Amino acid sequence: MNTSASIAHPDQDDVALADIVDRLVAADEAIAEIEADKIVQLAAALRIAKKRAATQSVETRMRELEERSIASEIGTALRVHDRAIQNRMHAALELVEGYPATLDALAESRISARHAMVIVEEGRDLTAPDTRALYERTVLERAYLVTAPATRTFAMQVAQELHPRSITERHATAVQKRRVWVQDLGDGMAELGIIASAVLVHGTMDRLTQCANQIKAVAVEEPADVEVDEDDAVYDQRNIDQIRADLATDILLTGGPSVDPTTGAITGALGGLAAIHARASIVIPALTAAGLADRGASVDGAIPVDADTARCLLAGAPSWERILTHPIHGHVLATDTYRRPANLDRYLAARDIxxxxxxxxxxxxxxxxxxxxxxxxxxxxxxxxxxxxxxxxxxxxxxxxxxxxxxxxxxxxxxxxxxxxxxxxxxxxxxxxxxxxxxxxxxxx
Ligand SMILES: [Zn+2]
Known part of the structure; x- marks a missing residue:
């Protein structure tokens, strides 16, 4: 561990700060030890699940259910989603069985739990025991000295060096993990993420940039009766990032895919998939809907949106489900519209969210x-x-x-x-x- 060099004439603050640093180091060391114990327990839970499953059923689905039930047992006790617990159980068993030196280093507080997980995650493709041991040894030496992110960069390089398969083979596996996700950011905003082949993602970004540049270059037309000099021409005031974001959502919400199996052929015209409209439940307190208040609107009852967007959807977007709530106690007043009576199914969705x-x-x-x-x-x-x-x-x-x-x-x-x-x-x-x-x-x- 680090030792501190003494300074010549420490003042009171220096002494206090030195004490703070010592205490933080001690706290981190204690946490590392506890984390090591948690990992051992989670791995033990997964071993029990696997043992039980092996004796109970040959069906993969039933075996996984045993794991899920145990993960749910732990998850409800810790107030953590069972899927997160299940993932942690697997990572824990991987660490316990595949990286014994890393587990020891964690238990001895020489690295943090984040360092340990980085080593497991980046070493995932190195299945040969000798190769993995060499990887672990090399990366651990570095992990003792640097932060977890810096350890990851180094571990990636080492794993690349030792990797048994070519980039072509690896891409074939990696491309299976392509996906799209949403993360809420607050203030009525959210983030859409896409993981796909690098070529497609960079191509997408390039098209958005080219379109955005074209939009920036075109001056907005002024009314015909107003004389405008070229110098006074109004160009789009949005910046390139904003235009790219507006274009991407616009194209995704209104465009159709070029390959559409619902029309049975690859055609230039938009097929059946293009006719599918976006769905989301917009929850709007009655007073906000009426324009008398400005708060409380949300998507799916959980993600706040601004009142103007909510009112705009209430007025003119038939495929977005509208849910009106009582302004005082917040219970559901009606779903869909003022006039159409809500059915049980919609009521349940509105109540449970x-x-x-x-x-x-x-x-x-x-x-x-x-x-x-x-x-x-x-x-x-x-x-x-x-x-x-x-x-x-x-x-x-x-x-x-x-x-x-x-x-x-x-x-x-x-x-x-x-x-x-x-x-x-x-x-x-x-x-x-x-x-x-x-x-x-x-x-x-
Ligand atoms: Zn669920």
Missing amino acids: HCRFPGCRRPARQCDRDHNQDWALGGTTEACNLACLCKRHHTLKTEKPWKPVQLRDGSIRWTSPLGRVSTDPPERYVIFRDEPDPPPGDPPF
């Missing part, structure tokens, strides 16, 4: 409607006995002894196979201020 397994945030429109008490066992098809569950958790509930009970306030009390109880509270459209009386009309429920 997401899957009702503890910790899961999968949007309700991607969920099944599950009878808390089985229909076959006398459970009714009413809101008080129905809840949104995603495929993953619906299967878990069906196949494993996870028992939900819906309480009067809409909470769902889950009892795990080990008998641990966790309660998923009902979602509520958050309201912090009193508002004037809501518009007349009874709530439909």
Whole structure:
């Protein structure tokens, strides 16, 4: 570990700071030791899951369910999504079985848990034990000295050097992991990410840039009766980044793919896929909808959006589902429009917003409607006995002894196979201020 050189005439602050640094180092060392223990426990849990699964069933799906059930048991106890726990269990077992020197270094506080995970992640393709041991030794030496990100850069280089397969072979595997995701950023903004072949992604960016440059170069026409000099020509005031972002969303929301199997051929014209409209539930408090207030609108009841965007969608976008909420208690007043009565399914989606397994945030429109008490066992098809569950958790509930009970306030009390109880509270459209009386009309429920 580092030792500090003493300075000639330390003042009071120097002494205090030296003490702060020492304490932080000690805290990090203690954390590293605890992290090592957590990793050992998570690996042990996965070993139990694998052992049980091997004795119970040959079916891959059933084996995975055993893992999921144990991950859910740990996840509900720690208030962490079970999928995250499942991933951690796998990474932990990988570390325990494949990188013993790294685990020791963590337990001895010589590296942090982040360093350890970097070593596991970057070494994933090195399956031959000798090669992996050489990789581990080389990278560990570096990890003792530098930050986790710097360790990653170095580990990537070492892994490339030792890699048993060519870039062509590796690309064939890597391209299987192409995907698109969304991350919310707050202030009514979100980020769309795409992982695809480098060629396609750079091509996409180039097209957006070329189009954006063209737009910048074209002067906006002034009304015919106004004389404008070339010097006064109005060019688009947006910067290149803003235009690229506007173009990308516009093209994705309104364009059609060039390959469209729903039309049975590759054609220049837009096929059936182009006719599919974007879907999202816009939750709008009644007063905001009426233009009397400016807050509380959201996508899927969870992601805040600005009032102008929400009102614009309410007025003119028929394929976006609209949900109006009571301005004071926040309960659902109506779904879709003022006039059309909401059906049970839409009501459930509006009430639950997401899957009702503890910790899961999968949007309700991607969920099944599950009878808390089985229909076959006398459970009714009413809101008080129905809840949104995603495929993953619906299967878990069906196949494993996870028992939900819906309480009067809409909470769902889950009892795990080990008998641990966790309660998923009902979602509520958050309201912090009193508002004037809501518009007349009874709530439909
Ligand atoms: Zn779920």
